[in-house]
Structure formats: C-alpha cells, structure tokens
Amino acid sequence: MKLLPAAIALLAIAAAPAFAETRVTYKSAKSGSSYYQMGVQIAEAMKAGTEGEIIVTVEESQGSVQNVMEARARGADYVFTTPPALVGLAQTGKAMFEGRGDPRFDEIRALFPIPSLTMHFVMSEDSGVTDFAGIEGKTILLGKGSFGAREGERYLGLFGLEGKVDIADVELSNAVPALKNGQIDGFVTTGSWPAPNVIEAAASTGVHVISMSDAQIAETGRTRLVIPAGAYAGQDEDIVTTSLPVVAYTTTAMDDDTAYELTRTYWEQKAKMADSARWWDGVDQGLMENIRGKIHSGALRYYREAGFPLTDGQM
Incomplete structure (x- = not known):
C-alpha cells in the first residue's frame, strides 16, 4: 500500500499536457544591422505570440550567400533570410553558386516576406x-x-x-x-x-x-x-x-505545424512590431508577389486560411 501514492503521482504526471517547446535558429545579417534588429524583433514576437512555445535564436551572418549555402547542412530548425533571386541562382547553380550546387537547394521553401x-x-x-x-x-x-x-x-x-x-x-x-x-x-x-x-x-x-x-x-x-x-x-x-525583396526561408525538413505557426504568428504580430519599428509598415500582402518559387506547405496552409494572394508557382 505504501507504493500507492507514488503510483498516483506518476499517473498524474503522465496525464498532464506536455509543454512542446520548439526551438528555431534565425540567420539574417551582421549584428548591428537593421536586418539583425528585425530578427531580434521577430524572435520577441514569436515568443509572445506563441506564449513561449516557439523560441527563436537569432544568429549573426556574413551575408545572404552564406545563409543560402548553409541550407545544405542545417536541420529542420533553420530559418534564414535572402533575396529570392539568390535562391533561384542556387537552385540553378549559376553566378556565385556555380560549381557549388547541391540537391538540398531544391528543398528551400519560403515562409514570409520581410522589409525590402x-x-x-x-x-x-x-x-x-x-x-x-x-x-x-x-x-x-x-x-x-x-x-x-x-x-x-x-x-x-x-x-x-x-x-x-x-x-x-x-x-x-x-x-x-x-x-x-x-x-x-x-x-x-x-x-x-x-x-x-x-x-x-x-x-x-x-x-x-x-x-x-x-x-x-x-x-x-x-x-x-x-x-x-x-x-x-x-x-x-x-x-x-x-x-x-528579402524573404524568410526554411527547407522541407521543417515540419508543417512549425512552419504554419511561424507564418501565422509573424503576420499576426506584425502590427505590434510596427509600433516599435516603422519598417514593418512596409510589409503587406502586396509583397507576396515577390516570393519566387515554392512556399512551405505549412505556410501555405496559413495563407489559404487567411485568403492571401498566391500564384501557381508558389504552390
């Protein structure tokens, strides 16, 4: 009978809802730049908008080309920013990506536009x-x-x-x-x-x-x-x-639910971000047309629910 309280406690723990914290790395620009500061604001917005369920760590970058190159080796938690044109060059092995191609470049998917x-x-x-x-x-x-x-x-x-x-x-x-x-x-x-x-x-x-x-x-x-x-x-x-144009990207390695929550929270928190930095006023649905190539399937779910304009090439 002495084991009963311990057994009850274990059952209570097992029945309690698990806190599923998701960690994401956001790689953008050099520290001190406006785009690094945007990353910090996005990290704060994600924490607030998901009540701490998504934690974003902002990582300094030496530039957009490096961000794209790292998509070859990063995992499901990787989000990075770059002009859409660079993704196209990486996927076709042209310009600065000549001789540096990789099949994983074809797995790059867009999440949302950020200030241009x-x-x-x-x-x-x-x-x-x-x-x-x-x-x-x-x-x-x-x-x-x-x-x-x-x-x-x-x-x-x-x-x-x-x-x-x-x-x-x-x-x-x-x-x-x-x-x-x-x-x-x-x-x-x-x-x-x-x-x-x-x-x-x-x-x-x-x-x-x-x-x-x-x-x-x-x-x-x-x-x-x-x-x-x-x-x-x-x-x-x-x-x-x-x-x-500049867009936040990930790869198909990211699960749909995480991509959905990142995208939903970004758009829902954008107005609050604009209260502290007016550059977010320059982001609206019109910037969606700047996304060339495919959007992540999880993000697409949000855009369809919210009625955003989409092109055939983005789906």
Whole structure:
C-alpha cells in the first residue's frame, strides 16, 4: 500500500499536457544591422505570440550567400533570410553558386516576406534637385563596399550621369552631418523604409527623395516599390523607387505545424512590431508577389486560411 501514492503521482504526471517547446535558429545579417534588429524583433514576437512555445535564436551572418549555402547542412530548425533571386541562382547553380550546387537547394521553401532593401537617392532642399538630371555637377555620397554603394554607382551609369557627378570620400555613417554642413548635396542609401538616416536628414535639414520613372525602373531591372507620402518629413507625394525583396526561408525538413505557426504568428504580430519599428509598415500582402518559387506547405496552409494572394508557382 505504501507504493500507492507514488503510483498516483506518476499517473498524474503522465496525464498532464506536455509543454512542446520548439526551438528555431534565425540567420539574417551582421549584428548591428537593421536586418539583425528585425530578427531580434521577430524572435520577441514569436515568443509572445506563441506564449513561449516557439523560441527563436537569432544568429549573426556574413551575408545572404552564406545563409543560402548553409541550407545544405542545417536541420529542420533553420530559418534564414535572402533575396529570392539568390535562391533561384542556387537552385540553378549559376553566378556565385556555380560549381557549388547541391540537391538540398531544391528543398528551400519560403515562409514570409520581410522589409525590402529600398533605394533612396536623397538630395538636400538647398541643392534644389528634384530629379536625376539635376544631380549633374552635384556632390554625392555613395558610401563604400555596400549593396547601396554598388547599386547607386550602377544607377548613375544607367541614367547618363557617370563622370558627371562628384563622388564624396565620406563614410555613409557621416551622411547626415555632411549634408547639414554642405559638404555634400545628397547621398544614396538602401535599407528598409522609412530609413533612419533619411528620417534624420528630413527632420533636421529638409530633403527631397528622388522618384524614378517607370522607364528608369525598367532599366535597373529591379522591383518597383512605392514609399507612401508622409513617410518622411516634407514628403507630400509618393516616392517611386526600386527595391531588392528579402524573404524568410526554411527547407522541407521543417515540419508543417512549425512552419504554419511561424507564418501565422509573424503576420499576426506584425502590427505590434510596427509600433516599435516603422519598417514593418512596409510589409503587406502586396509583397507576396515577390516570393519566387515554392512556399512551405505549412505556410501555405496559413495563407489559404487567411485568403492571401498566391500564384501557381508558389504552390
């Protein structure tokens, strides 16, 4: 009879619901970058939205190519961010993935879009520049070594401004002070909108963010994006520019329920994330069209339930 209390206790433990904690690794960008901070916010949102059932660990990355490459060896808990174009290149073994192909690249599946890398050509009000033609003869800061710097230089060439603009030898981190003191007339920056350095420049000195024509956008080969009026101080009209879409991916190794919960929680927590960082305002159902290739079957279940637009190629 002395064994009875112990037996009852064991039965009670067995009958109690198990707490199924799921751990996920989210690999995005270098620490200190806006995309790393987004990862931190997503981790917090997942914990809050699932009441601790999904715990996300944010892992620093050296770039999108590394993120894709690691999909070959990572397990079911791996989530990573990259432009959709890189997934396509990996799956076809082209460009930086030439000779580095792997069958597991074909198992990459999308979960949800995150804020896009958005081009900003920012000119001071004092410069009087409101279009690309007006940039000729002005001093522009492009920065060094970044995607934005390379893209900005490419656009100057495409729009007939190569050799007609003075390129400032100043770090992008000093763009706003340089604009304030008249050292530069404008700067080029990328990042999710509204970009912090553009917010600061617009509030402190007054700026005009140049819009692109449809013909110019077509010439760049990038994705069209509209920054709505009011995103920056003094911007009374929509800004039409280009972007590089970024998407969170996993692989078919992730089970459907986890992919479903990650996707559902992301969209349901997005408004709360936007309360602390306005770049989440740039994410809506319209960004779904930027997802090229297949979406994870678990995420598809959520999108069908929520009535999101989907294409045949995503299913």
